[in-house]
Every structure is written in C-alpha cells, then in structure tokens.
Amino acid sequence: MGKTLEELQTRDDGGDSTELIGDLAYTPDDQLTPTAKLIKSIITGGASGETSDTYPNVPIKGTSACKADTCCIWQYVANDMALVFRGASGRCTGLARGAVRLGFHDAAGWSKNTGKGGGADGSIILAPAEMTRDANNGLQEIVAQMSRWYARYKDYGVGMADLIQMGANVATVVCPLGPRIRSFVGRKDSNVACTDGLLPGVNQNADALIQLFQDKTIQPHGLTALIGAHTTSQQRFIDPARAGDPQDSTPGVWDVLFYKQTLGQAPPRVFKFQSDVVLSQDPRINPELTQFAGPGGQDHWNEDYAREYVRLSLLGVYNINNLTDCSKVLPPATISYSNPDQAVLDKWLASTKHSDPVAKALRDGSPITNLLNAVLALLGKIRREVTFAA
Numbered sequence: 001m002g003k004t005l006e007e008l009q010t011r012d013d014g015g016d017s018t019e020l021i022g023d024l025a026y027t028p029d030d031q032l033t034p035t036a037k038l039i040k041s042i043i044t045g046g047a048s049g050e051t052s053d054t055y056p057n058v059p060i061k062g063t064s065a066c067k068a069d070t071c072c073i074w075q076y077v078a079n080d081m082a083l084v085f086r087g088a089s090g091r092c093t094g095l096a097r098g099a100v101r102l103g104f105h106d107a108a109g110w111s112k113n114t115g116k117g118g119g120a121d122g123s124i125i126l127a128p129a130e131m132t133r134d135a136n137n138g139l140q141e142i143v144a145q146m147s148r149w150y151a152r153y154k155d156y157g158v159g160m161a162d163l164i165q166m167g168a169n170v171a172t173v174v175c176p177l178g179p180r181i182r183s184f185v186g187r188k189d190s191n192v193a194c195t196d197g198l199l200p201g202v203n204q205n206a207d208a209l210i211q212l213f214q215d216k217t218i219q220p221h222g223l224t225a226l227i228g229a230h231t232t233s234q235q236r237f238i239d240p241a242r243a244g245d246p247q248d249s250t251p252g253v254w255d256v257l258f259y260k261q262t263l264g265q266a267p268p269r270v271f272k273f274q275s276d277v278v279l280s281q282d283p284r285i286n287p288e289l290t291q292f293a294g295p296g297g298q299d300h301w302n303e304d305y306a307r308e309y310v311r312l313s314l315l316g317v318y319n320i321n322n323l324t325d326c327s328k329v330l331p332p333a334t335i336s337y338s339n340p341d342q343a344v345l346d347k348w349l350a351s352t353k354h355s356d357p358v359a360k361a362l363r364d365g366s367p368i369t370n371l372l373n374a375v376l377a378l379l380g381k382i383r384r385e386v387t388f389a390a
C-alpha cells in the first residue's frame with residue numbers, strides 16, 4: 001500500500017480523516033493512475049484539495065478537438081453554472097447554495113455500514129424516491145436546474161453524478177472567498193435510491209452527528225470544515241415563519257463569520273442551527289472550529305474544506321482509478337470581497353420583522369441597498385399616514 005502506515009499515523013491525531021475510500025482501499029499503488037494517486041494523497045493529508053489549474057485554449061463545443069479532451073465539455077457546463085450561481089451583488093445565489101447542499105446529499109447517501117451502493121452516484125435525481133424524503137426538502141429548485149443541464153449535456157457524455165459534484169464545486173468557488181476545489185469526473189450513475197436515514201438531522205445530538213459522519217469516513221475535523229458551508233445559507237424549512245433568515249450576517253459569502261457567530265453573539269435575525277450549536281460546543285469539534293473563527297482562519301478552513309469535500313464527493317465511488325481531473329474548468333476564485341451593502345444588511349439583521357423582499361433579494365444574490373431603503377421609506381410613509389389619520 002502506497003499510503004504508508006507511518007504517514008497515516010503522523011496525521012492521525014484522532015480528528016483528521018485519513019481512511020481510504022472506494023477502490024483506493026484495495027488497489028496497490030503501482031496500479032494507480034496519476035489522478036488516483038493525487039486523490040489518495042489529498043484525502044490522506046498530503047496534497048492540497050485546492051487547485052489553480054487553468055484551461056487556456058478551450059476547443060469549440062462539438063468539434064473533434066473538444067471530443068478528444070474529456071474536460072472540454074465540462075468547461076461549457078461550468079460556464080452555464082457560473083451564470084446562475086453568481087448574483088448581481090457578487091454574492092452567490094440560492095441556486096449555488098442549493099448545489100452545494102445537493103452535492104452533499106447525493107454523496108452522503110453512503111455509509112461503511114451499507115456496503116457498496118449509494119454515494120456520489122446521481123441517485124438523488126435519477127431515483128425519484130430520494131427527493132420525496134423530508135431530509136431533501138428545499139432542493140427542488142436546484143434539482144430542476146440540474147435536470148435541465150443534464151438534458152442539455154448528457155448526449156456529450158456528461159453523467160448525473162459528475163454534474164452534481166461539479167455543480168457543488170463551481171458553486172463553492174463562485175461564492176466570494178470560496179475555495180477552488182479539485183474536481184474529478186467519470187463516476188458511475190445509479191437510478192437505485194440510496195438507503196434512507198443517512199443524512200444528518202438538525203435536532204440530533206453531537207454524538208449522533210459525529211458517529212453518522214464517522215460512518216462515512218469523515219472524522220470530527222472534517223465535519224467541522226464541512227458544516228462551514230452554512231456560512232452561505234438562508235434556512236427556509238426548519239422554521240418557515242423565519243424563511244430566508246441566514247445562518248450568519250453575510251449570506252452568500254464563503255467567510256468564517258459563520259463560525260464566529262455560531263460560537264458567540266449574532267444579530268437577532270441570524271438563525272443558528274441547533275446541530276451547528278451542539279457541534280460547536282463538543283470538545284472534538286470546538287478547538288478546530290475556534291481556529292477557523294480566529295486569525296488566519298479563512299485559509300485554514302478553505303484548505304480543510306477542499307480536502308474534505310474531495311473525500312465527500314467520492315464516497316461510494318469504486319472507480320476512482322478511472323477518473324479524470326477536470327479542475328481546470330472551474331471559474332477563478334474571488335479571494336477578496338466585502339459586501340457593498342453590509343450596512344443596510346446589518347439594519348435588516350438587527351430587526352425581527354419579516355421582510356420577504358429582502359430575504360428574496362439575498363437569495364437571488366441581488367444588492368439590497370435600494371430595496372431596503374424603499375421598504376423603510378414605505379414603512380415610514382404608512383406610519384405617517386396612520387398617525388395623521390388618528
């Protein structure tokens with residue numbers, strides 16, 4: 001075995017994920033392709049899961065030159081995705097966040113206890129039973145969008161499992177400050193629904209959540225990094241009366257504020273998930289989470305998230321030795337960003353009055369400055385009219 005025991009032990013302080021997955025667990029090193037070796041190194045803590053690969057001369061779609069490069073068609077897919085994942089404010093949209101969650105929910109339908117089936121196999125869309133499960137509520141819009149992309153590109157050889165995972169990675173890097181995660185294609189699709197009950201529940205305790213992820217080979221440090229995806233989100237279904245309320249003060253931005261606010265104070269409108277709170281207080285999670293929240297936390301988190309997402313995106317994949325690295329098709333990362341409308345956003349976050357237009361604008365990635373001023377002016381006008389009439 002190439003990943004020497006010595007190397008594994010160096011990294012294995014009990015919190016990091018090092019376990020081999022899929023066919024990497026039984027394929028000898030001298031039979032691994034360079035791509036499979038790279039994946040093995042990433043998931044065991046050697047190589048970085050982030051990439052700066054670029055694709056300078058993309059052949060025209062449909063030409064023999066494009067057909068000759070597996071990654072070529074993926075450049076067209078990634079371009080289409082980036083268009084709907086970035087909003088006018090520069091923040092990522094609700095569809096982008098849906099894509100990140102969809103990538104997680106497809107891949108997480110695998111566990112060491114359920115054998116070879118499930119995982120990153122596209123079944124969340126290809127097996128309609130999966131989308132009838134409560135745990136997948138909220139993914140309807142992104143599933144409809146992915147299905148349209150699949151219809152457009154499947155004749156070019158694009159598979160659903162890869163489409164979903166490429167979607168998650170394009171979405172992540174489109175979110176300002178998000179990492180550019182190495183992206184592989186060649187997974188096998190399945191239309192068999194994965195075992196039910198493999199997704200985490202927002203009301204589960206820390207022991208249950210940590211065990212659930214460990215059964216997927218994801219150790220506490222990896223889980224700490226992955227839940228950071230909630231930095232972008234706006235819940236809609238845990239408490240429908242607060243639909244649109246974000247999980248930190250900067251929804252649509254891939255920053256570490258989520259960790260700071262989950263640990264400490266947050267404005268009234270920030271809706272903390274119970275699962276994130278109990279995890280943040282657990283001694284297996286808290287030290288790493290505190291590091292992400294502290295100085296230098298962004299780079300540390302991006303690096304760890306990318307590594308762990310490479311692992312997650314390959315759960316249940318038993319042909320890692322046949323995959324192609326298409327990281328070069330990803331959009332560039334946005335490495336510095338501050339919200340142009342944060343002052344207005346903060347006013348909204350400080351209030352508890354529900355305002356659908358602001359929540360919707362945030363979901364669309366639109367700037368909210370004008371919108372919120374219009375809403376405040378209208379409220380002022382109504383107040384003046386009511387006072388006058390009285």
Ligand code: HEM
Nearest residue numbers: 097101104138200201202226229233234235236237238275
């Ligand atoms: C402890 C584990 C987790 C639990 C209990 C959990 C639960 C949830 C829940 C309940 C929602 C809100 C759904 C809604 O009301 O709209 C949500 C949203 C989201 N989750 Fe998680 N999640 C977990 C881990 C993860 C992981 C590992 C990822 C990604 C790697 C992820 C990515 C997201 C994203 C991006 C959203 C926002 C979706 C949107 O805005 O439409 N979650 N999660």
